[in-house]
Amino acid sequence: MNGKVYLVGAGPGAGGLITLKGRDLIRSADVIVCDRLVDEEIMEMIPADTERIDVGKNAGHHPVPQDRINEILLEQARAGKQVVRLKGGDPFVFGRGGEELELLEENGIAFEVVPGITSAIAAAAYGGIPVTHRDFCSSVHFITGHARAGKELEIDYESLVRLKGTLVFLMGVSNAGQLARGLLGAGMDPEEPTGIVENGTRSNQRTFVQPLRELADAVEKHGIRSPALLIVGKVCSLADRFGWFDRLPLKGKRFLVTRPEAGASRLAEGLRQMGAQVTVRPAIRTEAIRPLNISDGPYDTVVFTSAAGVKSYCESLLEEGRDARWFAGRKIACIGSATAAALREFGLQADFIPSVFSGEALGREMIDGGFVTGDSRVLLLRTDMASRDVTDALEQAGIAYEDIPVYRTELLAAEETFAPEEFDVITFTSRSCVEGFTGGKSRKEFEDCVALCIGEKTAEAARRYGFQVVCSEEATIGSMIAKATEI
C-alpha cells in the first residue's frame, strides 16, 4: 500500500502562523521532509520520534536538487508512509509546490495540499504594511526577483507601473538595484514609498521604509539578507504608524527556556507574545512513579508542591479505579496557584496556598496559621528530588509527616554546546532546572548570562553557579514574563 503526501505550508516563521490542519498533520506524520525556511518554532511541533529529512536549501545553492526532493517524496510514499512535505509560507507561492506534485501525480500517489500563510502578505503585515488599502491601491502583485540560473529577470516593468498596485518582490534582495532601476526606467515616481521586511514575523525582524530612489542603497546600508520582502507602493508609508510587531517589549530578545516540555509552553508562549525569540531546551525530565501503593493511612492533610505531583498522584488514583473521593475528609495544601490549578482539573480545591509561592513559606505559614498542628498527620506527595524546606519546618514544629515521592526528576545532560552569546536570558523555573542545565558545574561563561528565576530558591542556585540573576516578584509564570520586560 502506498502512503500519502501532504504538501503543507508552514507559514512565514512565527509558530502561531501555521494552520490547525498543518499542525495536526505534523503531529501524526511518519516522516517530515522540510526546508530551510521552516522556523525552529514549527520544528518544535514535530514529535521527537518522528523521522525528519532535511532538504533545506540555502540561497544560491541547493544542497538537495529539486529532482531529488521529488524522488524522496515518491520513495517515502511508496514505503507506505504518511509524508508531510513542510514548506515555508504557502507551498504554491514561489514554493515549487507544483513541481513536487508532478512526479507524485504521474505515479498515482495520493496527495493533499494544505495552504499556508504566505510571507508575501504576513511579513508585510508584521512590518505594519497592509498589502492593500482602499485609499492607495486596488491590486497587489507578487513578483519573483530571482532569475532562473543563467537567465535575465523577465519583468514587464511598464505594466507593473501602469497597474499602480502594491508590488511585493520575493527573493529580490540580491537584485534590488536592478528592480529599482527597472521601475524608475518605466516611469515610476522616485519618491514612491518602498518597504523592506527582513525575517518577517520572527523575533529578529527588521523593517525599513524609504523612497524608491533609495531602495537599493538601503538594502546595502542595512546589510539586508534573505529572506526579505521588497515592497513598493503607497501602502508602505503606513509602516511607521502600523508597525506593531517591531514595538513589542521583548522584540529581538533571545530567551532560553529550560523547563520540561509539559510546562514549557506557557512560559515560551507568553514570551513569544511579547516579541521574544524563544528556544526550548528542557534541562530536566519528570516521570511518574508507578505503582504508588499509597495506603489509605490516617493522613488528614495532603501537601503538593508541584503540578507534576498532582498529576502523577491523581492519575494513579484513576488508574487504580479510584477517584477524587480518596481526598474526602482530608485537607489539601498547595505551594502555589499553578499547583492549585492542576488540582482543579481533577475536581479538587486547595484549602491552603501560602502568600509567597515557596516551600519555605508553605511550611512556615501552614504551621503559623494553624493549618497543621501537633495532632496532624501530614502526607507530602512530591518529587524524589524535593528540597528540605517543608520537611524541616514540620520537624521543628514536631509535626508527624510522611514524604512519598510520586514522580522522578531526571537531570538531562548538561548543555555542553551551550554558547552564551546565543541567548540574552536563560529562564529557570526550579532549582532542578538550574542543576540540570549547569550539570552541577560553574562555568566562566555563566557570568555573562542573565538568569531569570522564578523564586528565591531557584535564584540562589543560579547565583551559586555564577549567573547574573533576576528574580520574579512572585513565583508564577505570569510574574516571570512581567519581569522579563524589565531586563
Ligand code: SAH
Ligand atoms: N512559499 C514562500 C515563499 C518562498 S520564496 C511563501 O509563501 O512565503 C522565498 C522568499 O520568500 C524569500 O526570498 C523572501 O523574499 C520571502 N520570505 C520567506 N519568508 C520570509 C520572511 N519570514 N520574511 C520576509 N520574507 C520572507
